[in-house]
Amino acid sequence: MSLVDISGLNVQLGGQTVLHHVDFTISSNEIVTIVGPNGSGKSTLLRAIIGAVSPSSGKVSRKAGLRLGYVPQKLHIDPTLPITVRRFLDLPRHVSDAAARDALEEAGAGALTGRQMSGLSGGQFQRVLLARALLSKPELLILDEATQGLDQPGSAAFYQKIAELRDHLGCAVLMVSHELHVVMAASDRVVCLNGHVCCQGEPEHVASAPEYRALFGTGTGGALALYRHEHHHSHDHDHGHDHTHAHDHEAAE
Structure with a gap:
């Protein structure tokens, strides 16, 4: 189809x-x-x-x-902005803890939920962006x-x-x-x-x-x-x- x-x-x-x-x-x-x-x-x-x-x-x-799920080339987050991976997944709208956990696990980023976005490596950051794209199934x-x-x-x-x-x-x-x-x-x-x-x-x-x-x-x-x-x-x-x-x-x- x-x-x-x-x-x-x-x-x-x-x-x-x-x-x-x-x-x-x-x-x-x-x-x-x-x-x-x-x-x-x-x-x-x-x-x-x-x-x-x-x-x-x-x-x-x-x-x-x-x-549609979309993973952009790059997303700039101000390094001085304190935002955890879990809070990032709530933008622009709140998602349940279960949905966030499932998306992170599917993206291979399950251990990152409490980490600061500014502290992630490039590969970890892209997996979080992937998890965000997966929230829409x-x-x-x-x-x-x-x-x-x-x-x-x-x-x-x-x-x-x-x-x-x-x-x-x-x-x-x-x-x-x-x-x-x-x-x-x-x-x-x-x-x-x-x-x-x-x-x-x-x-x-x-x-x-x-x-x-x-x-x-x-x-x-x-x-x-x-x-x-x-x-x-x-x-x-x-x-x-x-x-x-x-x-x-x-x-x-």
Whole structure:
């Protein structure tokens, strides 16, 4: 079942076209990662899905009553502000102790409830943000570069937790990340974005696609070495953008 259907999405911000003719679908229980260079429209696409950005044209359809959980890139809390993890989970509205405890446990942060937010490590802070996103019992969990600033083992552990949550909660996951070597392994489907959808499909298909190599080169954190095997694609270059590989259409529908 589709949770989000996007067709012909165009977004203009400040007179600039940020997204052009994007077609995109998220189905129940899949982990989808969006990759692309800086300025490629990744965060804008997330904001369009959430409803924070209005399309210039095209359509964003969400399943009726879709419950979203959102983990931002960064959240700055003044280090002089005394606020515990438990109190933080009450913002902007109070949640029960049982709900807070369950969310923290699910996020792998069960021992942090009484700690000061200002005293948490980067990885602990992100797990608390994840717990907060889980309070809504999301059908779709959205993460915008949620491991920025974490070291590679911290990132890998965080993405492993995300995969476990998908299996445990049955939610879909949509991630934006620069950490290609990690997210390629954690994803069911990868979407390569550069203002439009350059290519998409299973990680190994995208890693071997010419459009992906053109954007990221051949030394992208081991992703190509991990997934390289030869495919023979035919690409349609009409209208200045490429279409999904023929054998990836199923994943895209």
